Amino acid sequence: MRLLSFLLLFVIGTPLVSFSQKDFQKKYQSLFILAESGDVIELPEGVFQLTNTLSLEGKKKVTIRGKGMNKTILSFKNQTDGAEGIRVSDGTEILLEGFTVQDAKGDAIKTMHVKGITFHDVKTEWTGTPGPANGGYGLYPVQCEGVVIDQCEAIGASDAGIYVGQSKDIVVKKSKAYHNVAGIEIENSLHAEVVDNEAWGNSGGILVFDLPDLVQKKGGQVKVHHNNIHDNNYVNFAPKGNVVASVPSGTGLMILATKEIEVFQNNIVNNQSAGTLIISYMTTGRPIKDKLYDPFPSAISIHDNVYERKIGLPVGTDPLAAILGKRFGENVPHIISDGIRNPTLLDAAGKWIAGQCISIVNNKGQSIANLDVQNNFKNINRADDSFKCEN
């Protein structure tokens, strides 16, 4: 028996357990620290338990490459230290590919101050039923330039699965985000393209936000196209206090206070509260103390998308769902605007000045509601044809 188990250990155990889990942490952390320009750090196949953040700092042209997102799994289930799974900071041309970061106690992969950060074939995931104890962000580049997120997956984040914040020149493509509070979020970021992704089963599928009190103030120039944004009706499980806690469950695409956005040729289907929600920061009810902050969305074009939803009341417990349900019953319009426009961008007749309007045209199944938030929802009404630009 003893011999048998010894043999079994030999046959099964040896190739995988060639070093202890603690040694794994140390070995790879050392490699991350000692990496030279041009190095590729290869992560082996298998499931590896880590107890502390793996961090890469001040490096140029370094690749961290696993054997594939379903083959190399870095599990942080027993993490005792560090606020994220992997952290990359102050770098240039960093490529992360072919691995999964699982069950990080905080954020899964945070990259900050990197010029040229690419995530390819990377998964971030919180296992089990999604809940507020899950970490905030999955793929989390912040204050980066030249961000590429390609063929990645993000699952179970209590804030946003794919979250690009305060960054410039961004492409998020061919990726999947599900069972997060927000699937994909572009926040206070400039010049982003979100294309060919699938966002489903989140509380909100894709968010484009501009928030106050941040270092990079103004986002914008965002293109959201050819995405499949469907069935984002998951209960919003974000811890209170976070801005995504106020994203109504059942939201497909949400635009908050951002400028110069084009949304086209997306499939926006069965998001039961709001296929697309366009609001100013006022509507969140949060105070604005940042004098440099512009809380209004403007210069937005939503065209050639496909909208569908099932007959039924809006989902979730957000006050907006209640308001929409009360006013529209089971036939909620697909596109919801709070009706608040930047007064400095209107002419004397109250029309948008050239190039600043919010245009919603040529969408399949298009229907629009104006919430009239300014007048406390008094004239909340259908406004199917009132978002055409004259200028």
Next chain:
Amino acid sequence: MLRIVSIGIFCIVCLASFTIFQKKTYPDKLSEWNFFKGKLSDLSPAKEVVPYALNTPLFTDYAEKSRFVRLPSGKFVQYQSEGVLHFPEGTALIKTFYYSADFRNPGKNKNIIETRVLIKEQEEWKALSYVWNDDQTDAIREIAGDEKQVQFIDKAGNPQKVRYVIPNQNQCKGCHNVNDQMMPIGPSVAQLNGNVSYPSGIENQLKYWNQHGMMQNLPSFATIPKTAVWNDPLSGDLNARARAYLAINCAHCHRREGPAQTSGLFLTESETDITALGINKAPVAAGTGSGGRLVDIQARDANASILWYRMQTNNPGERMPELGRSLVHQEGLALIKEWINKMK
């Protein structure tokens, strides 16, 4: 003649290679630095190694710290009223973390964990961590971090256990970071403006530095700023002590030039924008760290404040500071709680 020339060439080559060697490598053992004389674990400073202390230090899981500075021979710092002093190239800051077996008997039966050496190079500071061996005879350089189980008796006589985490080289820069440059956190004149016990007696550090040629252009004492001692009410009022505590424990990241600039929460002592200080400020990317609370600081209600929540949790994804603590600093938490609860 030929022989002299060849020796000369040899020496140039050896000097050159020595310079390259100097640039790229550091001693593997703490003893090789010669910071201390006699038995290493006594931490008795060698010549030109001078002890220093901060008025309000960073909390590191109740570890005790001894700090020394070594300026290159004949070099000095210029007085500057704000910020970390601009030390000359070649300066070493030497900080040792240890636990006394019984905190009621400090300094006796020390368990020395690590010594961190910050070296000022031409452009940048370098951080090196030396982990002490179990025999306490020397400390070995470690780049990838480590952890140690530590036991001690606290001031109230209760046994305590700590899983002390030695940060990896990158994590050093997680805190020691101004505009992505490695920087010391503590030694500003305001923090150094206090007394230290020297072999010659107790003296104000700045005066001592000035008298011993370590600092130049010291102005009249009345004009020198002084950081309050967080747990000494005689040193400053509640606000001054709380702000000093937040500055040293949080503001190395939570400042406009620091790694937490993305949060918009800035806790330096000089911050005057009350939103940036966190009052009624919504969090940006707190995730679960919000603890279900809506704002960083809710005046007069510590319980409803994310700042308080993140100080009192031990969850690595939520706790603040992110690094350097696995225990809650109960006394610091009490100070911040009182400060928030008594806000006007």
